[in-house]
């Protein structure tokens with residue numbers, strides 16, 4: 128584009144509950160960060176979707192919103208779903224699952240770490256610290272059955288778990304490449320754990336077989352395997368042993384909540400769902416309808432998700448200033464947490480969503 132700086136179009140799903148409350152200050156922060164950098168520009172296109180949209184218009188992910196997502200360079204999503212709004216089959220409104228499937232976002236990335244100065248419910252972990260990443264396959268596994276489950280009268284019910292070679296290969300490639308990047312940047316030793324249940328299920332033995340095939344192409348990274356049950360135990364007893372963990376959809380769903388649990392707050396856990404040519408960035412937490420509309424929601428997981436978006440865009444498009452901007456945002460969040468002065472109630476403070484977001488922006492400015 129000649130001498131103009133790279134430009135990225137961001138699709139914004141504000142969603143339900145606290146969704147819009149944490150999205151607004153995040154976009155404000157991103158605008159300020161882009162302006163401060165001067166090396167890239169962002170524009171934001173709001174895409175309506177979610178439970179309230181389903182209640183009012185009968186559709187949870189409108190075609191136009193899906194199109195906005197498809198045409199974007201990256202997607203920011205806060206949270207969707209409300210307990211009292213359901214699809215006719217009784218399941219929760221979950222357009223985020225549809226988005227993952229439609230856009231082929233196979234790699235769900237969930238960083239699990241203790242921020243400096245932030246305690247963990249795990250006493251051992253608090254002393255040693257931990258920093259690992261869970262990669263949850265996000266398009267198949269048990270979730271391939273989503274919307275296709277069968278209930279046979281009152282007698283039985285079934286769902287089917289699917290593992291494909293194609294997606295598994297891409298997933299493991301992604302895991303090894305991430306482990307290498309973490310090694311190069313000093314974040315990890317360069318190790319990938321394949322987490323499965325290969326001792327009981329053929330589908331997981333297949334998953335593990337493909338893991339070893341891909342591992343053979345990445346001999347600079349240690350390839351380890353672990354059963355999911357043992358992994359749950361080790362995440363509590365010695366989480367410092369993990370670097371990159373890669374697993375099936377349902378297992379990853381459960382382990383990433385456990386990850387949020389050992390981090391101490393769901394309000395601090397970001398995530399990304401990454402595919403071959405697009406990605407969704409969203410906090411691990413839900414729409415928290417119990418605190419919606421009160422200005423009490425912690426915006427940090429949303430802000431950290433936006434930071435992951437900057438990192439991913441910078442990496443994909445070779446814009447090093449975006450990597451720096453991402454680093455700057457994450458550092459600013461860490462500054463606010465370790466200072467411990469401006470915190471929302473979930474972290475023991477009494478500050479508002481906006482005050483916390485502003486504190487992050489101040490910390491970001493101070494570091495410039």
Ligand code: ATP
Nearest residue numbers: 208393394412413414415416417418424425426473
């Ligand atoms: P979902 O099914 O969408 O994951 P959920 O049932 O797991 O939703 P959440 O919406 O994540 O539930 O909320 C779980 C609890 O955590 C609630 O008490 C909620 O208020 C709290 N919580 C979630 N996100 C935040 C946040 N950003 N700030 C403060 N508290 C939060």
Ligand code: MG
Nearest residue numbers: 384411412413
């Ligand atoms: Mg949940």
